[in-house]
Amino acid sequence: MNTKHLIDLNDCSKEEWEDIINLAVNISDAPERYAETCKGKILATLFYEPSTRTQMSFQTAMLKLGGNVIGFDNPLNSSVSKGETLADTTKIVSGYADILAIRHPVEGASLVSAQYSNCPIINAGDGGHLHPTQTLTDLVTMKKEIGHIDNLTVGFCGDLKYGRTVHSLIKALCHYQNIKFILISTPELTLPDYFKEYIVQNNCAFQDVLSLEEAICELDVLYMTRIQKERFASEALYNEQKNVYILDNKKLEHAKSSLKILHPLPRVDEIAAEVDEDDRATYFKQAKYGVFARMALISTLLGQTHEKYQLKGTSSEKACSNSRCITNQENGIRKSFYQIGEKSYCEYCDAECK
Ligand code: CP
Numbered sequence: 001m002n003t004k005h006l007i008d009l010n011d012c013s014k015e016e017w018e019d020i021i022n023l024a025v026n027i028s029d030a031p032e033r034y035a036e037t038c039k040g041k042i043l044a045t046l047f048y049e050p051s052t053r054t055q056m057s058f059q060t061a062m063l064k065l066g067g068n069v070i071g072f073d074n075p076l077n078s079s080v081s082k083g084e085t086l087a088d089t090t091k092i093v094s095g096y097a098d099i100l101a102i103r104h105p106v107e108g109a110s111l112v113s114a115q116y117s118n119c120p121i122i123n124a125g126d127g128g129h130l131h132p133t134q135t136l137t138d139l140v141t142m143k144k145e146i147g148h149i150d151n152l153t154v155g156f157c158g159d160l161k162y163g164r165t166v167h168s169l170i171k172a173l174c175h176y177q178n179i180k181f182i183l184i185s186t187p188e189l190t191l192p193d194y195f196k197e198y199i200v201q202n203n204c205a206f207q208d209v210l211s212l213e214e215a216i217c218e219l220d221v222l223y224m225t226r227i228q229k230e231r232f233a234s235e236a237l238y239n240e241q242k243n244v245y246i247l248d249n250k251k252l253e254h255a256k257s258s259l260k261i262l263h264p265l266p267r268v269d270e271i272a273a274e275v276d277e278d279d280r281a282t283y284f285k286q287a288k289y290g291v292f293a294r295m296a297l298i299s300t301l302l303g304q305t306h307e308k309y310q311l312k313g314t315s316s317e318k319a320c321s322n323s324r325c326i327t328n329q330e331n332g333i334r335k336s337f338y339q340i341g342e343k344s345y346c347e348y349c350d351a352e353c354k
Contacts, residue, residue: 001016001020001300001304003016004301004304004305004309005114005123005301006120006122006123006132007121007309008130008132008168008171009132009168009171009172010172014175017172019300020136020293020296020300021136021139021293022143023296023299023300024136024140024292024293024295024296025143025144025292027296028144028289031064034065034299035064035065036065036066037065037295037299038066038067038298038299038302039065039066039067040066040067041062041065041067041068041099041302042067042068042069042070042099043061043062043069043070043097043098043100043101043298044069044093044096044099044100044101045059045070045072045100045124046072046089046093046101046103047071047073047074047102047103047124048075048102048103048104048109049103049104049105050073051073051103051125053265053266053287053290054103054125054131054133054134054290055103055124057287057290058101058122058124058133058298060291061291061292061294061295061298062298065295065298065299067098070093070096085330085332086104086109086112086113086326086330087113087330087332087333090102090112090113090116091116091117091118094116094118095118098302099119099120099122099301100119100120100121100122101124101133102121102124102126103126104125104126104127104326105127106126106127106324106325106326106329107126107127107129107322107326107348107349107351108126108129108326108327108347108349109126109127109326110124110126111123111309111326111348112330112348114308115308115309116308120301120302122297122298125164126326126349127164127231127349128161128162128164128228129164129167129349129350130164130167131165131167131168131264132168133290133293134164134168134169134264134290135168135171136296137287137290138169138223138262138264139169139293140289140292141260141285141286144289145260145285146220146221149173150176150178151177151178152173152176152180152220152221153179153180153219153220153221154173154180154181154182154219154220154221154222154223155181155183155184155212155215155221155222155223156170156182156191156223156225157184157212157222157223157225157245158185158189158225158226158227158245158270159185159189159225159241160183160189160225161190161192162189162231162232163228165225166191166223167191169223170195170199173204174199174202174204175202179204180204180206181199181204181205181207182207182215182218182219183206183207183208183209184209184210184212184215184245185208185210186241186244188237188240189227189241190208191206193352194345194351194352201340212251216252216255216259217256219255219259220258220260221259221260221262222255222259222260222262223263224245224261224263224267224270224271225263225270226263226268226270227244227268242268243269245270246270247270248275249274249275249278252278252280255280257280258280259280260280260282261278261280262282262286264286265283265286265287267283311334311336311347312336312338313336314336314338314339315334315335315336316336316337317335318335318337318353319335320335320348320349320351321351321352321354322346322349324349325346325348325349325351326349333348337353
């Protein structure tokens with residue numbers, strides 16, 4: 001793999017991430033064969049935001065590979081609470097560990113870490129931006145449960161605006177053959193324009209629909225998502241959006257028998273508990289595949305020489321338009337923008353900057 005960090009899956013070629021998926025599938029068939037792959041190595045998990053699956057599956061993955069784990073899951077218990085910057089925290093911890101997985105509420109945070117780290121950085125979720133290791137997990141799930149990733153109609157339902165798992169998975173699926181996206185959301189939580197443009201640029205088709213009922217019969221995969229309460233400006237705005245989409249057995253009567261229901265989890269109430277008993281419910285298996293995806297990723301990244309991340313865009317003093325971008329939250333970060341046609345985008349969070 002040419003990429004030394006995993007910030008955005010699209011930093012790698014499709015062949016490179018397919019190698020990781022295939023390795024994950026092999027590991028899932030015989031995990032004991034990989035029990036000493038990372039012997040003597042240390043993973044640091046720096047979680048500035050709550051997590052169950054991502055943090056624990058990273059830790060489990062490293063332990064199953066024969067390595068060890070350090071880190072924090074509450075920055076208030078670390079020197080972050082004394083004002084230590086992300087850059088300094090990264091420099092210090094990358095002197096203790098061989099690989100770092102970072103989750104942060106601010107978009108672009110892991111890209112900052114990758115510029116200062118002495119070891120590989122894995123983006124374990126940056127605000128409402130991206131979650132590439134969830135995408136690896138989702139692709140491993142499709143490979144194991146469907147057998148292929150091409151020729152699928154995939155419905156994404158719920159919070160497509162703030163759902164970083166949705167953004168990462170759509171970007172990856174655009175590189176497969178004959179994928180049709182059905183985007184099921186309210187107008188307020190529709191997929192950001194940047195990602196819709198990405199779909200169009202990659203010659204894939206998408207359709208916006210308002211109700212689950214009008215789309216469900218067409219789907220091969222239904223990717224349900226939680227409304228991301230923590231990203232809303234106010235509780236009132238969240239309350240307007242919650243409970244709009246609830247998958248239950250009645251709605252599933254109209255779905256294909258081969259449908260796979262995915263969800264990155266945690267769920268709140270968007271999938272009724274009765275659906276768990278349906279053979280099409282795949283979300284708990286999906287969470288288990290996350291361990292194998294992360295075992296494959298850790299062993300791949302540790303198997304290559306390290307280089308600090310070099311920004312690819314053009315340096316500029318202009319500000320990113322996204323208030324949730326790390327460049328607007330921490331001092332001393334070199335801003336960088338890239339062009340697509342006439343438009344300029346922030347390299348950290350992909351927001352269009354006018
Ligand atoms: N899917 C996911 O990221 O779950 P956690 O927030 O529990 O890590």
